[in-house]
Amino acid sequence: MRIFPFHSTRGCLSYLVTDAEGRAAALVDPSVELPLETYLTEVEKHASMLAYLIETHTHADHVSSAPELAARTGAKIVRHALAPATHKDIAVVGGETLLLGAETLRILSASGHTDESIALLADGAVFTGDALLIGGTGRTDFQRGNSGALYHTLHETLGELADETIVYPAHDYRGRVASTIEAERRTNPRFALDRDAFIATMDAHHPPEPELFEKSIAANSK
Numbered sequence: 001m002r003i004f005p006f007h008s009t010r011g012c013l014s015y016l017v018t019d020a021e022g023r024a025a026a027l028v029d030p031s032v033e034l035p036l037e038t039y040l041t042e043v044e045k046h047a048s049m050l051a052y053l054i055e056t057h058t059h060a061d062h063v064s065s066a067p068e069l070a071a072r073t074g075a076k077i078v079r080h081a082l083a084p085a086t087h088k089d090i091a092v093v094g095g096e097t098l099l100l101g102a103e104t105l106r107i108l109s110a111s112g113h114t115d116e117s118i119a120l121l122a123d124g125a126v127f128t129g130d131a132l133l134i135g136g137t138g139r140t141d142f143q144r145g146n147s148g149a150l151y152h153t154l155h156e157t158l159g160e161l162a163d164e165t166i167v168y169p170a171h172d173y174r175g176r177v178a179s180t181i182e183a184e185r186r187t188n189p190r191f192a193l194d195r196d197a198f199i200a201t202m203d204a205h206h207p208p209e210p211e212l213f214e215k216s217i218a219a220n221s222k
């Protein structure tokens with residue numbers, strides 16, 4: 001598996017993932033804030049075809065370019081079955097798999113930040129969306145978020161992965177790209193909270209609405 005990150009504005013991260021031979025690629029969380037050509041050039045460099053456009057959840061802070069990329073390339077848009085968007089070429093739930101060339105992407109249910117969040121497990125790497133960020137987690141106070149569900153995702157799903165699993169989040173506001181499950185379990189302050197404290201902390205956490213909130217939700221729910 002090969003992984004190439006893209007940084008866009010306001011700390012949003014997207015990723016190109018290909019199998020080792022470059023037979024097929026997936027783009028995870030592509031954003032309109034990067035030109036389509038930026039993604040397409042990297043795909044062309046590293047893989048024979050773009051198979052999937054995968055949304056880890058319905059983003060509230062940027063507009064997805066998955067529909068435009070699908071129209072250009074014929075790649076299939078993959079979203080959780082509960083995602084509000086009607087454009088789902090492949091609707092998935094936790095436990096399912098996608099074949100990427102000779103390799104497999106496993107879908108993990110990662111609800112909590114939203115009720116339709118997924119993570120993707122691929123050959124020692126996990127794309128965590130906004131469920132697990134480096135040193136933090138996504139908020140749970142809109143988009144049918146649920147603090148108890150996020151606790152379960154952190155401890156029963158992501159926290160159970162092998163220590164050395166590399167974590168690729170959907171955001172980082174300090175220019176970082178990757179961490180590991182072991183480092184997050186050890187240093188992420190939200191991991192250190194017990195269930196009751198985690199729920200109380202998250203339920204009381206109401207950061208300002210993201211820039212582009214309404215525009216993003218409207219566009220990404222089509």
Ligand SMILES: [Fe+2]
Nearest residue numbers: 059060130138
């Ligand atoms: Fe999010």
